[in-house]
Amino acid sequence: MTSKEKTSWGSIKTNFARTKHKVLASFGAAETTVDSKIVAEKEKLFTLFKLMKRLNKNVDKYEATLKEINILQNEISHDLLALNENDPAIKTYQEVSTSLEQERIRIEEILENYYHDPLRVYLSQFRDIRSRLEELDLRRLDMDRYYRDYNIKANKGKDASSLQKTENKHTKTKEAYQELSDEIMRDMYALFDDRKLAFDPAFACFINRNNEYFARAAAEYQNALGCVQHINELEASTHPQAITPIDSSSMSRNVRSSSVFTSPKEFSSNGSTPTQTTQRPRASTIAATPSPSSSSSYDSSPYQTTTTTTNSSVNLSKPSYGAPSQQQPAFTSPPQQYSPPHQQQHDEVPYSSPHVQQQQQQQPSINLHKSPVNTSPVHGPVNSGSGRPLPTPSPTSNISLNKPRSTTMASGRPLPMPAPAPTTKRVQALYDFQGQDSTELSFRKGDMITVFKQNGEWYEAELNGVKGLVPCNHTSG
Numbered sequence: 001m002t003s004k005e006k007t008s009w010g011s012i013k014t015n016f017a018r019t020k021h022k023v024l025a026s027f028g029a030a031e032t033t034v035d036s037k038i039v040a041e042k043e044k045l046f047t048l049f050k051l052m053k054r055l056n057k058n059v060d061k062y063e064a065t066l067k068e069i070n071i072l073q074n075e076i077s078h079d080l081l082a083l084n085e086n087d088p089a090i091k092t093y094q095e096v097s098t099s100l101e102q103e104r105i106r107i108e109e110i111l112e113n114y115y116h117d118p119l120r121v122y123l124s125q126f127r128d129i130r131s132r133l134e135e136l137d138l139r140r141l142d143m144d145r146y147y148r149d150y151n152i153k154a155n156k157g158k159d160a161s162s163l164q165k166t167e168n169k170h171t172k173t174k175e176a177y178q179e180l181s182d183e184i185m186r187d188m189y190a191l192f193d194d195r196k197l198a199f200d201p202a203f204a205c206f207i208n209r210n211n212e213y214f215a216r217a218a219a220e221y222q223n224a225l226g227c228v229q230h231i232n233e234l235e236a237s238t239h240p241q242a243i244t245p246i247d248s249s250s251m252s253r254n255v256r257s258s259s260v261f262t263s264p265k266e267f268s269s270n271g272s273t274p275t276q277t278t279q280r281p282r283a284s285t286i287a288a289t290p291s292p293s294s295s296s297s298y299d300s301s302p303y304q305t306t307t308t309t310t311n312s313s314v315n316l317s318k319p320s321y322g323a324p325s326q327q328q329p330a331f332t333s334p335p336q337q338y339s340p341p342h343q344q345q346h347d348e349v350p351y352s353s354p355h356v357q358q359q360q361q362q363q364p365s366i367n368l369h370k371s372p373v374n375t376s377p378v379h380g381p382v383n384s385g386s387g388r389p390l391p392t393p394s395p396t397s398n399i400s401l402n403k404p405r406s407t408t409m410a411s412g413r414p415l416p417m418p419a420p421a422p423t424t425k426r427v428q429a430l431y432d433f434q435g436q437d438s439t440e441l442s443f444r445k446g447d448m449i450t451v452f453k454q455n456g457e458w459y460e461a462e463l464n465g466v467k468g469l470v471p472c473n474h475t476s477g
Contacts, residue, residue: 014142017145018138018145021141021145021148022141030145031148032144033144035181038181038184041185041189044192045126052123063108066213071431071432073096073097073100073101074097074473075473077094078094078457079457080093089228092223093224095220096223096224100213110205114202114205118201119198119199122199125187126191129187132183132184133184135180136177136180139176139180142177143170143173146166147170150163150166153166424450425451425477426451427461427476428449428476430445430476431445433470435468438468441468441469443470451477457471457472458470458471459471459472459475
């Protein structure tokens with residue numbers, strides 16, 4: 001067995017023994033050493049560590065807020081220029097926002113070097129103390145388990161050599177624990193007392209840079225104040241409305257309150273009932289032609305009204321007609337009766353005059369009987385939905401299926417042309433931007449953004465597969 005394998009096997013045995021002792025200690029079956037000084041100093045030191053981390057986090061948020069304020073000032077200046085680009089006050093405000101952005105960038109670099117970096121070094125020492133405390137806990141665990149093993153062997157009456165070996169292990173781990181414990185106590189005292197010396201210079205840098213920034217902002221706005229001193233700012237609250245007030249607007253008048261819309265209904269000439277349009281029943285518009293199945297006979301008065309009697313209750317009678325002209329041929333013989341198979345015989349209908357018969361033939365007849373179903377087998381392809389045979393093209397047909405597509409409709413109008421493909425361009429982000437909602441894209445300075453369309457001061461764009469709105473003044477487009 002090589003030395004590497006021996007080391008690996010020894011570490012496995014050690015970890016198993018430590019885990020076993022932890023379980024026994026949790027059930028109260030093994031003693032545990034507690035160093036109250038270490039516990040008290042550890043709690044005090046890491047309370048300071050949490051406070052310093054929260055302070056650094058808030059300073060980062062403060063710098064991000066200043067950056068966001070400068071971005072908003074830049075956007076406001078662009079919007080004001082879009083309203084009136086020749087106003088000197090608006091031009092001065094744009095110069096102020098540009099100057100403050102340059103000052104913010106300068107201060108941000110100074111704070112990175114003289115505030116954030118020193119505090120990062122100071123806070124890294126807390127992490128070193130935490131790793132040493134973890135090692136101290138392992139040494140305490142080894143010291144306790146070797147002490148337990150020694151007591152078990154002594155109570156069982158083991159030989160002196162085995163007891164001596166376990167005692168030496170306990171002594172060695174106890175010395176290692178005590179040595180590291182003393183070192184950690186010294187370092188925790190020193191690190192806690194060093195907080196003022198480490199933090200005061202960084203805090204002084206933070207105060208001085210903020211003083212410089214706001215002094216620069218005050219000076220810039222003092223220069224812009226001369227452009228608006230002649231304007232009374234209180235007039236904004238008393239400025240009258242430019243458009244017609246809503247109370248006197250024509251929109252507030254109810255047009256339908258006029259007598260034109262509220263007059264009573266018109267009455268008929270006799271003044272009794274309102275005039276209404278009488279609609280004929282639908283059944284009266286159907287021609288009363290004799291069915292092929294109905295029997296016909298000759299009537300001695302051929303110019304009277306003919307009536308077709310069927311099983312339904314619809315009255316299909318036609319009005320009387322006058323006598324035919326002398327040029328019409330006389331009637332020779334009545335037509336033969338016809339009755340299809342499996343159909344009930346209807347009542348006889350007297351034969352009308354040739355003039356009436358001619359008018360009946362000119363009107364479409366209604367066949368209320370289904371045609372017999374063809375039960376012969378179907379050859380060829382069949383429609384899967386209806387079961388009917390599909391039409392088979394004639395072998396002599398000259399129909400070509402490769403006919404070019406027509407550019408006009410059946411009415412002669414030209415077909416609409418397809419819309420042209422949208423054009424895109426790529427622009428580079430000049431500033432960082434954080435979207436305010438789900439419709440706006442967030443990006444960083446230097447990102448390449450694909451632009452599809454411009455809507456005023458915003459682009460419809462895409463970045464990393466996400467589409468949204470991008471401010472035009474933040475890009476190179």
